Amino acid sequence: xxxxRQTQWWWLxxxxxxxxxxxxxxxxxxxxxxxxxxxxxxxxxELGPDGAAPAQFYVQADFLLQGDRANLHYRYFNHSGEALxxxxxxxxxxxxxxxxxxxxxxxxQSGARRxxxxxxxxxxxxxxxxxxxxxxxxxxxxxxxxxxLEINQQEDxxxxxxxxxxxxxxxTYTHTG
Amino acid sequence: xxxxAMSFIRERRQLVDLERERTWELPRAEFLVLTxxxxxxxxxxxxxxxxxxxxxxxxMSSSAVVKAVFTLRRFMGADETGPIVTVAGKGYVWRLxxxxxxxxxxxxxxxxxxxxxxxxxxxVLLGLLLLDPxxxxxxxxxxxxxxxxxxxxxxxxxxxxxxxxDTALLQRIELAMTQxxxxxxxxxxxxxxLARSVDGQVLNLTLAGTHQNLPVxxxxxxxxxxxxxxxxxxxxxxxxxxxxx
Numbered sequence: 577x578x579x580x581r582q583t584q585w586w587w588l589x590x591x592x593x594x595x596x597x598x599x600x601x602x603x604x605x606x607x608x609x610x611x612x613x614x615x616x617x618x619x620x621x622e623l624g625p626d627g628a629a630p631a632q633f634y635v636q637a638d639f640l641l642q643g644d645r646a647n648l649h650y651r652y653f654n655h656s657g658e659a660l661x662x663x664x665x666x667x668x669x670x671x672x673x674x675x676x677x678x679x680x681x682x683x684x685q686s687g688a689r690r691x692x693x694x695x696x697x698x699x700x701x702x703x704x705x706x707x708x709x710x711x712x713x714x715x716x717x718x719x720x721x722x723x724x725l726e727i728n729q730q731e732d733x734x735x736x737x738x739x740x741x742x743x744x745x746x747x748t749y750t751h752t753g
Numbered sequence: 754x755x756x757x758a759m760s761f762i763r764e765r766r767q768l769v770d771l772e773r774e775r776t777w778e779l780p781r782a783e784f785l786v787l788t789x790x791x792x793x794x795x796x797x798x799x800x801x802x803x804x805x806x807x808x809x810x811x812x813m814s815s816s817a818v819v820k821a822v823f824t825l826r827r828f829m830g831a832d833e834t835g836p837i838v839t840v841a842g843k844g845y846v847w848r849l850x851x852x853x854x855x856x857x858x859x860x861x862x863x864x865x866x867x868x869x870x871x872x873x874x875x876x877v878l879l880g881l882l883l884l885d886p887x888x889x890x891x892x893x894x895x896x897x898x899x900x901x902x903x904x905x906x907x908x909x910x911x912x913x914x915x916x917x918x919d920t921a922l923l924q925r926i927e928l929a930m931t932q933x934x935x936x937x938x939x940x941x942x943x944x945x946x947l948a949r950s951v952d953g954q955v956l957n958l959t960l961a962g963t964h965q966n967l968p969v970x971x972x973x974x975x976x977x978x979x980x981x982x983x984x985x986x987x988x989x990x991x992x993x994x995x996x997x998x
Contacts, residue, residue, distance in 0.1 A: 583841075585868040592875035599879065618972040621989050627977060628988040635974075699976050725894060725913065731968040735946060735959060737894065737913060744913045744948040746959040746970035 607644065608669050610679065614639040614722075614736065616747035620698045633660070633698035637745070639722070642752050644669045646681045652701045660697055661690040663704050667717060677724040682717045684708070754791060756836060756849050759829055761791065768828060777828055782813050786821040790837060790847035799844040900931050906940060913948035913957075922984070923947055926956065929986035930995070937996035941969055956984045964998040971998065 620633040632655045640647040648665040667683035685708025690697065711718040721739040727749075728734070734749050754761045758772035766784050768777045779787065785806040789798060803818045804811035822837055822845060829835050838848045896912040910927050912919075926947065934940055942962035949956055958973040973993055977984050 585865065585872065589868050589871035589875060592879065593871055596875045596878040616972065618974050619993065621973060621975045621993055623975065623977045623979075623984070623988060625979065627979060627983055627985055630975075630989050630992050632992065699978070700974065723894075728968070733961070733968060733970060735961070737948070740951055741955075742914055742948055742951040742957075743955065743974070744946050744957045744959050745972050746946070746961055748970070 608672055609643060610641040610646075610669050610672055610676070611751045612639070612641040612676070612679075613750045613752060614641075614734070614747045615749070616736070616745040618700075618745060620700050622699050631696065633700070635698065635700055639747075640752070641669060641679055641681075641722075646679075646683065648683065650701070650704060652698050654692075654695060658695070659691045660695055661688070661692075661701055663688045663701065663708065665708065670719075677727075679722045681720045681722070683720055684711060684717050761787065763788065768825075770828065770830075775828075780821075782817045782821040783825055785813065786818055787825055790845060794847045794849070797840045797843045797846045803845065898927075900927070902931070902940070903935055908934060908940070908942065909944040911944060911946045913946055915949075918953070919949045923949065926984055926986060933986055933990050933995070940996065941998040942971075942995075954978055954982050956982075958995075960995065962998065969998040971995070 614637075616637045616639075618635045618637070620635055622631045622633070624630065634653040634655075634657075636651045636653070638649045640649075646665075646667050646669050650663045652660040652662065654660055663685065664687040665683045666686050667681055670680040670682055672679050685705075688705050688708065707718060719740075723737040723739065724734045725737050725744075726735040732748055732750060734747055736745050736747050737743075738745065754763070755771075758770060760769040760771055761767075762769065766779045768779055768783075768787070769775070770777075786803050789803055789806060800815055800818050801811065804813050804815060806812050822839075826835055826837055829837075836847055836849050838846050840846055894914045896915055898910050898912075900908045900910055902908055908931065910931075912923050915923055930945065934942075940962075941964040942960045944961045946959040946961075947956070954977055956975040956977070958971075958975070960969075960971040960973075962969050973995070975984050975989060975993075
């Protein structure tokens with residue numbers, strides 16, 4: 577390889593390195609600008625101690641991801657549609673992948689309300705509430721990752737994986753515009 | 754003098770390609786340039802020195818030297834990889850593979866290696882930044898299978914993020930659900946996603962399909978708080994009839 581060609585290699589390497597560094601700096605500085613509203617409805621079936629005699633509840637979970645902020649709202653209902661309680665969380669979006677399919681959130685519970693004291697609460701609500709309480713006692717936040725596994729743009733539907741719980745939900749989505 | 758498949762017969766001013774059996778009667782400029790280079794192996798000769806051909810004043814033009822190098826290389830069937838090596842800004846050097854200085858090559862290799870290393874590193878960095886491959890690929894988290902149902906129907910069963918702990922349980926649930934779905938007169942679902950929670954005590958089912966030409970989704974989360982959850986389908990199928998959208 578001649579000196580001229582070596583010099584060309586050096587120039588090419590240098591330019592590529594410069595481009596990579598510039599892109600990294602741009603990525604680092606790039607503000608998080610999410611724009612997603614997810615609405616998920618779930619049936620909660622709780623099997624009894626013998627594995628049978630299930631109790632049934634419903635949960636409506638709404639996720640608003642806008643800019644670098646995240647707001648979550650869970651509402652719980654019993655089998656006859658009566659509201660049992662709600663839990664609200666808010667926090668920040670730590671990162672979003674370029675394809676806007678993975679969102680990493682830091683959340684803190686901002687409110688929990690029980691609406692029907694005489695009714696049994698769903699396990700999901702008790703679990704979410706306990707998670708919020710534990711977070712308050714600790715660092716005050718807990719993390720959650722939302723990953724859009726499959727997106728049906730025609731129907732505005734997405735299959736979403738929630739981590740670390742490893743829950744899966746089919747949700748409708750929209751953009752706040 | 755011989756090197757590789759070439760022979761230079763100085764007294765006859767001939768360059769012979771032994772492989773292709775060709776002989777070239779060297780013109781004056783080519784002969785002078787070649788003899789000077791061969792007589793000074795591994796020494797860089799400037800274009801001016803080649804023009805002088807041992808005389809005080811130049812005996813040929815600069816372009817004649819360039820042309821001579823070009824035609825010599827062409828006859829030898831080699832460009833920069835042949836024995837006549839261009840040294841940018843300095844001139845030409847006669848360098849045969851077995852006569853190359855021992856230090857020059859490793860240094861050059863080091864430089865080339867470093868350049869290639871920087872190039873490769875930059876390329877990888879750019880790839881990481883542009884393609885974002887560190888985020889998990891959704892398809893890697895999904896383990897799909899297709900189950901045929903009676904009447905030519907098909908059901909796609911997709912296990913999400915299954916691990917070894919869940920495999921047998923999820924397969925048992927899939928089988929039981931498939932048998933239960935057979936009893937449905939109409940099945941609105943084309944795909945069922947199954948995921949077991951990280952604590953193992955919640956089975957997440959997401960059913961996707963169409964009903965009356967409209968897309969339908971149904972999410973069912975079954976909790977079994979026993980030490981060894983089984984999520985037995987027979988215990989909840991009647992309460993949660995999944996034949997309906």
